[in-house]
Amino acid sequence: xxxxxxxxxxxxxxxxxxxxxxxxxxxxxxxxxxxxxxxxxxxxxxxxxxxxxxxxxxxxxxxxxxxxxxxxxxxxxxxxxxxxxxxxxxxxxxxxxxxxxxxxxxxxxxxxxxxxxxxxxxxxxxxxxxxxxxxxxxxxxxxxxxxxxxxxxxxxxxxxxxxxxxxxxxxxxxxxxxxxxxxxxxxxxxxxxxxxxxxxxxxxxxxxxxxxxxxxxxxxxxxxxxxxxxxxxx
Amino acid sequence: xxxxxxxxxxxxxxxxxxxxxxxxxxxxxxxxxxxxxxxxxxxxxxxxxxxxxxxxxxxxxxxxxxxxxxxxxxxxxxxxxxxxxxxxxxxxxxxxxxxxxxxxxxxxxxxxxxxxxxxxxxxxxxxxxxxxxxxxxxxxxxxxxxxxxxxxxxxxxxxxxxxxxxxxxxxxxxxxxxxxxxxxxxxxxxxxxxxxxxxxxxxxxxxxxxxxxxxxxxxxxxxxxxxxxxxxxx
DNA sequence: CCGAGTTTGTTCTCCCGTTCACAAACTCCT
DNA sequence: AGGAGTTTGTGAACGGGAGAACAAACTCGG
Numbered sequence: 098x099x100x101x102x103x104x105x106x107x108x109x110x111x112x113x114x115x116x117x118x119x120x121x122x123x124x125x126x127x128x129x130x131x132x133x134x135x136x137x138x139x140x141x142x143x144x145x146x147x148x149x150x151x152x153x154x155x156x157x158x159x160x161x162x163x164x165x166x167x168x169x170x171x172x173x174x175x176x177x178x179x180x181x182x183x184x185x186x187x188x189x190x191x192x193x194x195x196x197x198x199x200x201x202x203x204x205x206x207x208x209x210x211x212x213x214x215x216x217x218x219x220x221x222x223x224x225x226x227x228x229x230x231x232x233x234x235x236x237x238x239x240x241x242x243x244x245x246x247x248x249x250x251x252x253x254x255x256x257x258x259x260x261x262x263x264x265x266x267x268x269x270x271x272x273x274x275x276x277x278x279x280x281x282x283x284x285x286x287x288x289x290x291x292x293x294x295x296x297x298x299x300x301x302x303x304x305x306x307x308x309x310x311x312x313x314x315x316x317x318x319x320x321x322x323x324x325x326x327x328x329x330x331x
Numbered sequence: 332x333x334x335x336x337x338x339x340x341x342x343x344x345x346x347x348x349x350x351x352x353x354x355x356x357x358x359x360x361x362x363x364x365x366x367x368x369x370x371x372x373x374x375x376x377x378x379x380x381x382x383x384x385x386x387x388x389x390x391x392x393x394x395x396x397x398x399x400x401x402x403x404x405x406x407x408x409x410x411x412x413x414x415x416x417x418x419x420x421x422x423x424x425x426x427x428x429x430x431x432x433x434x435x436x437x438x439x440x441x442x443x444x445x446x447x448x449x450x451x452x453x454x455x456x457x458x459x460x461x462x463x464x465x466x467x468x469x470x471x472x473x474x475x476x477x478x479x480x481x482x483x484x485x486x487x488x489x490x491x492x493x494x495x496x497x498x499x500x501x502x503x504x505x506x507x508x509x510x511x512x513x514x515x516x517x518x519x520x521x522x523x524x525x526x527x528x529x530x531x532x533x534x535x536x537x538x539x540x541x542x543x544x545x546x547x548x549x550x551x552x553x554x555x556x557x558x559x560x561x562x563x564x565x
Numbered sequence: 566c567c568g569a570g571t572t573t574g575t576t577c578t579c580c581c582g583t584t585c586a587c588a589a590a591c592t593c594c595t
Numbered sequence: 596a597g598g599a600g601t602t603t604g605t606g607a608a609c610g611g612g613a614g615a616a617c618a619a620a621c622t623c624g625g
Binding site: 115116118119120122123124144145146181182183184188190196197198200201202204205207208211212213251252254275276277278282283284285286290292294296297298299300301302303304305306307308309310312313 | 349350352353354356357358378379380415416417418422424430431432434435436438439441442445446447485486488509510511512516517518519520524526528530531532533534535536537538539540541542543544546547
């Protein structure tokens with residue numbers, strides 16, 4: 098039952114679980130570096146910031162990698178999760194749009210240490226070409242197809258202004274990219290089978306703002322707004 | 332029924348809806364700039380990348396701002412959503428950690444245009460002090476408490492290395508910050524009543540990698556891993 | 566004024582994810 | 596060897612969100 102072959106369907110892991118596996122992986126790396134050989138679901142859950150029941154259920158989707166009465170072998174579980182996610186070897190990644198954010202992403206050491214290798218930086222602006230960023234020179238956007246094919250790139254990162262993002266996405270998809278991480282504040286439309294994840298900085302802040310406002314019971318200006326609203330709708 | 336007072340509970344909006352309101356707001360701004368005065372739920376849903384039934388249900392949590400047979404007034408709905416989120420006026424924000432990412436965040440124009448004002452950039456490294464970033468000079472981290480109090484800052488952004496993030500969070504909370512946007516790849520522990528949202532770049536990539544691997548049916552190296560696994564567990 | 570067409574707001578059903586609680590399985594001590 | 600203590604893996608109950616479907620409410624043309 099715990100033996101997994103390439104034909105059984107033990108691999109359809111719930112999306113919510115997939116999103117947490119990288120967190121567990123990070124926590125396990127931390128425990129390993131601290132010299133911990135074994136940990137209980139309680140400890141790992143604490144390190145990952147989740148509830149232990151949820152952790153155990155998540156891990157149960159991968160197989161039975163723990164030992165009752167003992168816990169989990171840190172190194173073994175770390176490897177199994179890395180394998181499940183697919184980061185036992187590096188994925189080549191291209192970043193398009195080398196503005197402030199693109200710079201930061203290119204220099205982010207976490208990519209390299211967590212299973213990703215930036216193979217190219219592209220920008221449409223000729224002024225940026227041949228500039229060295231993080232030891233990689235910036236190339237023309239038109240080199241995209243060549244790079245994707247030569248390096249077998251499946252994952253693209255979009256860090257352009259919103260206006261350019263859809264065009265970049267279209268070109269990426271046409272070139273063979275199947276997964277896109279989009280930092281541009283716009284909705285991308287892509288064909289079925291292409292995954293898009295979006296990171297929108299101001300949306301995150303706006304969500305926080307909503308909760309601050311709730312906690313505070315509304316600001317002075319908002320009280321005015323609400324009063325005005327009542328007068329109008331009453 | 333649609334009249335809302337400060338005592339009724341029309342304000343407890345589902346979390347999933349809150350997370351989408353900023354997307355609708357952005358879509359409405361786009362429509363307004365394109366000169367559209369009125370739009371149907373179908374149009375707005377398309378612009379926001381969601382299903383129209385979901386959009387209507389989301390909006391129904393705010394009140395009855397549409398007109399049957401007609402649709403929504405773009406400007407009116409835009410204002411109502413902005414008010415609900417709380418971005419009718421600017422929120423002061425402080426950014427801690429002015430490395431590559433901090434630079435990018437400080438320069439990000441989307442903050443200013445979407446209801447946020449960066450009032451201070453802080454860094455523990457004296458080498459960075461008095462450097463001008465986006466027209467704001469970088470100040471010592473120890474100025475945090477003074478700035479939070481003077482400017483009434485409720486939202487803090489952490490863009491430090493992981494090792495420093497928990498300390499920064501503790502100081503922020505002690506100073507009076509109630510909401511934190513965390514870019515450091517670590518789990519923050521904060522008291523009840525403090526909101527934390529996290530943005531982890533390599534986690535997003537890892538989630539994409541998982542799906543790429545699934546689509547591809549596993550890489551060569553992974554096939555080896557799986558074969559090895561069968562030999563061991565069989 | 567009335568009927569046809571349009572679009573919202575809401576109800577109902579289904580599904581996914583979370584949490585509780587406990588049996589199964591292991592270790593350790595006597 | 597056996598019992599006490601520990602920890603995993605999972606079955607079951609529960610809650611929230613997604614989507615379909617429809618009644619209510621509006622516009623427009625005659």
